[in-house]
Amino acid sequence: MKIGFTLAALLSFGLSGCATLQQDNHQTNSTNNGKAAVHEYQLDNGMKIFVKEDHRAPVVASMVWYKIGSSYENNGTTGVSHVLEHMMFKGTEKYGPGEFSRIIAENGGKENAFTSRDYTAYFQRLHKDKLETSLRMEADRMRNMKVLDEEFAKEIQVVIEERRMRTEDDPESLTYETFSASAYTTNPYRHPVIGWMNDLENMTAQDIRDWYEVWYAPNNAALVVAGDVDPEQVYQLAKKYFAPLKPIKYITPPKPQQEPEQKGQRRVIIKAPAELPYLLMGYKAPSVTGAKEEWEPYALDVLSSVLDGGNSARFAKNLVRGQQVAASAGAGYSPFSRLDTLFLFDGNPAQGHTMAELEQAIREQIELVKNEPVSDDELGRIKAQVIAADVYQLDSVFYQAMKIGQFESIGLDWRLSDQYAERILQVTAEQVQKVAKKYLVDDSLTVAILEPQSMSAASGKLPHHAGERH
Amino acid sequence: MRNHYTQLTQLIISSLLLLGSTIAQAGPEIQHWQTSNGAQAYFVPAPELPMVDIRIVFDAAGARDNIPGVALMTNGLLEEGTADMDANAIADAFAAVGAQFGASSHRDMSVITLRSLTQPELLDKAISTTTKLIAEPSFPKASLERERKRMLIALQGKKQSPAAIAREAFFTALYGDHPYANEATGTEESIQLIKRQHLTEHHQRYYVGRNAIIAIVGAVDRQQAEQLAETLLSKLPAGKTANPIPEVTSLKRAELVKKAFPSSQTHLLVGQPAVKRGNEDYFALFVGNHILGGSGLVSRLSDEIREKRGLSYSAYSAFSPMRERGPFRLGLQTRNDQADEALKILMQTLEEFMAGGPTADELIAAKKNIIGSFALNLDSNSKIVENIAMIAFYQLPLDYLDTYTNKIDAITIEQIKAAFKRHVQTDKMVTVMVGGEE
Numbered sequence: 001m002k003i004g005f006t007l008a009a010l011l012s013f014g015l016s017g018c019a020t021l022q023q024d025n026h027q028t029n030s031t032n033n034g035k036a037a038v039h040e041y042q043l044d045n046g047m048k049i050f051v052k053e054d055h056r057a058p059v060v061a062s063m064v065w066y067k068i069g070s071s072y073e074n075n076g077t078t079g080v081s082h083v084l085e086h087m088m089f090k091g092t093e094k095y096g097p098g099e100f101s102r103i104i105a106e107n108g109g110k111e112n113a114f115t116s117r118d119y120t121a122y123f124q125r126l127h128k129d130k131l132e133t134s135l136r137m138e139a140d141r142m143r144n145m146k147v148l149d150e151e152f153a154k155e156i157q158v159v160i161e162e163r164r165m166r167t168e169d170d171p172e173s174l175t176y177e178t179f180s181a182s183a184y185t186t187n188p189y190r191h192p193v194i195g196w197m198n199d200l201e202n203m204t205a206q207d208i209r210d211w212y213e214v215w216y217a218p219n220n221a222a223l224v225v226a227g228d229v230d231p232e233q234v235y236q237l238a239k240k241y242f243a244p245l246k247p248i249k250y251i252t253p254p255k256p257q258q259e260p261e262q263k264g265q266r267r268v269i270i271k272a273p274a275e276l277p278y279l280l281m282g283y284k285a286p287s288v289t290g291a292k293e294e295w296e297p298y299a300l301d302v303l304s305s306v307l308d309g310g311n312s313a314r315f316a317k318n319l320v321r322g323q324q325v326a327a328s329a330g331a332g333y334s335p336f337s338r339l340d341t342l343f344l345f346d347g348n349p350a351q352g353h354t355m356a357e358l359e360q361a362i363r364e365q366i367e368l369v370k371n372e373p374v375s376d377d378e379l380g381r382i383k384a385q386v387i388a389a390d391v392y393q394l395d396s397v398f399y400q401a402m403k404i405g406q407f408e409s410i411g412l413d414w415r416l417s418d419q420y421a422e423r424i425l426q427v428t429a430e431q432v433q434k435v436a437k438k439y440l441v442d443d444s445l446t447v448a449i450l451e452p453q454s455m456s457a458a459s460g461k462l463p464h465h466a467g468e469r470h
Numbered sequence: 471m472r473n474h475y476t477q478l479t480q481l482i483i484s485s486l487l488l489l490g491s492t493i494a495q496a497g498p499e500i501q502h503w504q505t506s507n508g509a510q511a512y513f514v515p516a517p518e519l520p521m522v523d524i525r526i527v528f529d530a531a532g533a534r535d536n537i538p539g540v541a542l543m544t545n546g547l548l549e550e551g552t553a554d555m556d557a558n559a560i561a562d563a564f565a566a567v568g569a570q571f572g573a574s575s576h577r578d579m580s581v582i583t584l585r586s587l588t589q590p591e592l593l594d595k596a597i598s599t600t601t602k603l604i605a606e607p608s609f610p611k612a613s614l615e616r617e618r619k620r621m622l623i624a625l626q627g628k629k630q631s632p633a634a635i636a637r638e639a640f641f642t643a644l645y646g647d648h649p650y651a652n653e654a655t656g657t658e659e660s661i662q663l664i665k666r667q668h669l670t671e672h673h674q675r676y677y678v679g680r681n682a683i684i685a686i687v688g689a690v691d692r693q694q695a696e697q698l699a700e701t702l703l704s705k706l707p708a709g710k711t712a713n714p715i716p717e718v719t720s721l722k723r724a725e726l727v728k729k730a731f732p733s734s735q736t737h738l739l740v741g742q743p744a745v746k747r748g749n750e751d752y753f754a755l756f757v758g759n760h761i762l763g764g765s766g767l768v769s770r771l772s773d774e775i776r777e778k779r780g781l782s783y784s785a786y787s788a789f790s791p792m793r794e795r796g797p798f799r800l801g802l803q804t805r806n807d808q809a810d811e812a813l814k815i816l817m818q819t820l821e822e823f824m825a826g827g828p829t830a831d832e833l834i835a836a837k838k839n840i841i842g843s844f845a846l847n848l849d850s851n852s853k854i855v856e857n858i859a860m861i862a863f864y865q866l867p868l869d870y871l872d873t874y875t876n877k878i879d880a881i882t883i884e885q886i887k888a889a890f891k892r893h894v895q896t897d898k899m900v901t902v903m904v905g906g907e908e
């Protein structure tokens with residue numbers, strides 16, 4: 001349950017060719033269970049456009065997604081995608097620093113942007129009548145961003161403060177960072193989305209300009225609009241503003257950087273001022289993009305729900321309420337990422353219990369799912385929750401747009417997100433047991449342990465980089 | 471008729487001011503009735519999706535605590551057992567029908583939420599489980615002991631967060647003897663004192679019809695909604711409304727609370743008790759604060775502290791009106807060695823704003839944003855149910871949402887200046903700084 005932060009995108013409060021409409025570049029896809037169709041278009045410059053109608057309220061969520069994130073980055077400039085995201089609010093040829101935000105605000109809009117391992121996205125939520133403003137402004141900054149040295153000098157300090165807040169001063173988040181860097185050897189998910197502190201301290205305005213030149217273009221972007229709109233009108237508006245933009249000639253996808261097979265358990269200890277010990281465990285696991293068997297990621301997903309799908313799942317029942325060995329215990333896995341991933345466990349021991357006991361208890365739960373198929377009742381409950389969640393998610397216009405963008409950006413067909421519930425429903429108890437046996441094995445396990453150090457400020461050394469400026 | 475006329479007049483005047491934007495925006499039509507045991511029920515139909523959101527709020531939260539932590543524990547332990555179900559059975563019952571049950575409790579409100587599909591065989595089961603645990607919780611002793619331990623761990627965990635420590639110190643300094651001084655989670659000392667009897671007493675006193683509001687949004691009709699409200703609360707006695715909570719006294723002098731912490735950043739909070747819900751100055755304060763520090767990157771505080779100087783990732787201010795006077799606070803986090811500089815600029819920005827008020831351009835921009843984004847606050851069932859529960863709990867007029875944009879539009883620079891003068895005294899503010907060495 002706590003694992004949220006590990007899977008979440010790094011949110012930053014902005015804080016964070018001429019196409020003609022041909023049969024070919026417009027597809028409408030209705031799916032089953034009465035969900036609204038997604039209208040799909042592509043401009044001649046390669047930019048994709050997705051429109052999903054939701055007429056419940058006179059609002060629109062408009063997002064521009066770029067296929068670029070921390071997993072594309074190189075040693076020495078980690079965090080550059082996220083700093084670039086910040087600089088996108090700092091002006092273009094036409095607009096001064098901060099003007100983007102002021103114009104959106106004056107149009108009644110709420111905006112933000114976020115950077116993750118696999119993508120960077122910019123969004124505005126607006127009254128439906130104001131969509132054009134958003135598209136005009138996003139089109140402008142897609143190709144015309146201007147990085148001023150003096151603006152960069154200030155903004156990099158803001159990002160460094162952000163890193164201090166999110167990571168340096170948060171022992172569990174610090175543990176997660178070290179954990180990821182230990183679990184992965186070559187897989188670029190080893191780098192934090194916000195970047196290593198030393199890389200941020202040595203970043204230059206030119207790094208941002210270079211990165212922008214390589215990745216920000218219509219042929220590496222998708223526009224997703226959801227809300228009270230007419231798809232054809234959205235397409236015409238998008239065409240007006242984005243079609244004139246020039247594509248990049250060559251977009252060189254990053255090398256595979258495939259992780260070598262892990263041959264033995266890894267254990268790391270993190271010492272930081274803290275009160276609570278914290279345990280993180282991760283097993284190498286495939287995502288849908290890397291899975292050899294199509295059903296496996298969905299079976300892993302069901303497995304994570306068996307263990308930690310809310311209050312009726314095994315961890316809550318057995319570890320928190322039953323044995324009372326955990327004050328909190330979580331399991332987490334997401335099938336949808338560009339590269340292979342980890343099946344995670346985390347927790348804090350309950351009062352009077354040790355980290356060793358907590359780890360042992362989690363391992364016993366893992367052995368249990370390997371040795372015995374999950375019961376029909378358990379599986380039934382998980383499926384009932386997935387069916388319901390499939391309806392509940394339609395309550396958020398934003399989330400509907402978010403999902404399309406996310407899938408598209410990691411190189412998956414958005415239709416796959418619509419089929420998610422269906423695929424989960426097909427998972428059998430036998431398959432859950434199979435993936436548990438196959439992937440939750442010691443040799444591919446990494447364990448990180450936070451060992452709390454004294455909290456007294458006098459003994460707490462300030463991190464060495466405090467006070468540095470460049 | 472009169473209402474319509476007034477609205478129309480305002481619409482015309484406002485339109486001139488905002489160069490043609492639409493001002494008067496209606497909220498959803500809120501239906502209201504009373505259940506047989508005196509609970510106030512509110513309903514907005516939302517037929518589009520086959521689901522329903524229910525929010526029940528009891529005036530039974532931290533402000534009612536004699537022993538801090540009792541209210542939170544009472545609300546949290548509802549799902550630990552009933553006469554015929556234990557915690558596992560309750561959790562299974564919700565999961566089996568895909569329903570999402572939630573319980574939370576802060577200073578004013580103890581909240582129960584239920585989201586369910588509307589298919590009768592699913593909804594009925596979710597409702598019957600919720601009904602039982604609201605009215606007949608068994609508060610098992612073993613659960614209390616376990617949750618007591620977990621609470622202590624949670625409290626210990628807070629001690630490793632400079633933000634949490636700052637927040638706690640801030641409320642303590644602002645509210646002194648007033649119940650708002652306490653965190654809903656209680657303290658390590660108070661948690662030890664809680665007995666099962668405290669929970670049953672708290673439940674008997676406060677989980678009663680006249681002390682409850684229920685808000686329903688979803689694909690049900692009025693008759694079904696009435697039935698839902700009646701069923702959910704039917705087993706509760708009518709009881710009595712909770713007594714008023716004490717008034718909050720104003721701070722007499724400025725206070726600086728500094729705490730050392732092994733962090734690279736100092737978390738800074740400045741503020742004082744300000745307004746309660748329903749205060750006539752609220753709209754002026756809200757619009758003013760939007761300009762000062764309530765609108766993200768485009769606010770003055772963010773501009774001065776983040777955009778111009780790169781001192782902090784976030785710099786903000788907010789009024790949080792509550793049943794009694796909730797806090798006005800300004801906050802930021804910055805590298806320890808520049809905390810004093812950041813504080814200076816924060817105070818300068820506030821004082822300049824207090825003295826001069828917003829500019830005419832700032833006011834127009836703020837109104838355009840608040841009015842233009844009105845629909846965004848009501849674009850989902852979950853937002854609507856939250857809004858109407860807030861309106862109901864604080865007994866705001868039922869046309870609160872309908873008149874909202876007009877009220878925003880009517881605010882003047884002078885009103886903002888006067889309201890800030892009445893509710894903010896920069897020489898009597900609490901300043902909390904947590905981080906670095908002493």
